[in-house]
Amino acid sequence: MSFFGRLNASIQLIKESWRILKKDKELLLYPFVSAVISIVLLFAIFVPVIFAGFSTFNFWIAFIVFYFLAVIVGTFFTAGLMASANIRLNGKDPKFSDGLKVAAKNFPRLLGWAILNATVGIILRTIAEGDNIIAKIVSYILAFAWSMLTLFTIPVILFEKKGVFGSIKRSGEIFKHTWGESVVGQFSIGALFVLGFLAGLFLIFLAYLSGIFSLFAIVFVLVFILWVILYLITSALDGIYKTALYNYATKKKLPKGFSKEFIQNAFAEKKKISRGFV
Numbered sequence: 001m002s003f004f005g006r007l008n009a010s011i012q013l014i015k016e017s018w019r020i021l022k023k024d025k026e027l028l029l030y031p032f033v034s035a036v037i038s039i040v041l042l043f044a045i046f047v048p049v050i051f052a053g054f055s056t057f058n059f060w061i062a063f064i065v066f067y068f069l070a071v072i073v074g075t076f077f078t079a080g081l082m083a084s085a086n087i088r089l090n091g092k093d094p095k096f097s098d099g100l101k102v103a104a105k106n107f108p109r110l111l112g113w114a115i116l117n118a119t120v121g122i123i124l125r126t127i128a129e130g131d132n133i134i135a136k137i138v139s140y141i142l143a144f145a146w147s148m149l150t151l152f153t154i155p156v157i158l159f160e161k162k163g164v165f166g167s168i169k170r171s172g173e174i175f176k177h178t179w180g181e182s183v184v185g186q187f188s189i190g191a192l193f194v195l196g197f198l199a200g201l202f203l204i205f206l207a208y209l210s211g212i213f214s215l216f217a218i219v220f221v222l223v224f225i226l227w228v229i230l231y232l233i234t235s236a237l238d239g240i241y242k243t244a245l246y247n248y249a250t251k252k253k254l255p256k257g258f259s260k261e262f263i264q265n266a267f268a269e270k271k272k273i274s275r276g277f278v
Helices: 005-022 025-052 058-088 096-105 108-129 133-149 151-162 163-212 213-251 259-278
Strands: none
Touching: 005 025, 005 058, 005 213, 025 058, 025 096, 025 213, 058 096, 058 108, 058 151, 058 213, 096 163, 096 259, 108 133, 108 163, 133 151, 133 163, 151 163, 151 213
16 A cells, blocks of 8 residues: 555544544543643642752652653553543443553553653653764654554553563564554644644734733633643544554454444555565
């Protein structure tokens, strides 16, 4: 399949992920609750540091603690989102509590994955903050490669009950069969958020140029609310999209609610190519 063919298939899958999200709006609760808890953690960790007297050492300790806890919280609720999306893709009507129950049952493995993922993130961030431009470029490349390699780690942990390293290996195998849709899908969903964020910045800038403070304040508040909504929507779409790709790649079973011609065509030509090299 050509690049534009993959792009079209991925866009259609995103559209149908949106249709599933409209059926189960409670899926938005997972990124919402995750964000609220992360904000509470942010204040709970950094406010005491500020009042105790700011220092670079204290700041970095607080940052590392917050980062690890935020990753653990994000991983848990992403797992809940994917678990609920999987229930919907198999024709049932999930509740918010259903996803939390699945995530809770797999919490030890999710915790291990979250700690490993956060550790890798800290290492790559440390490399990127150096003055060496080559090191920065390498860290960005490694970060992208790591994110793609581990794209399906959470669904593997949830649905195949593998350990952390086994799940990473399995995720890499699945990615090999879905690399086009995975990359294009991640880029497309990410682009939706970036475009919405930039559009909001532009509106805020125009309001600032007006010189009317009340207008600027109103626009800023409205844009911030829209950013929050956009974050929740794109986060939920991302979880549904990954879960749908995982289902079809591993079960060769068409997820309910998705168009057969798009998701099957997305893999059909790739199978022919793979057989040609065997």
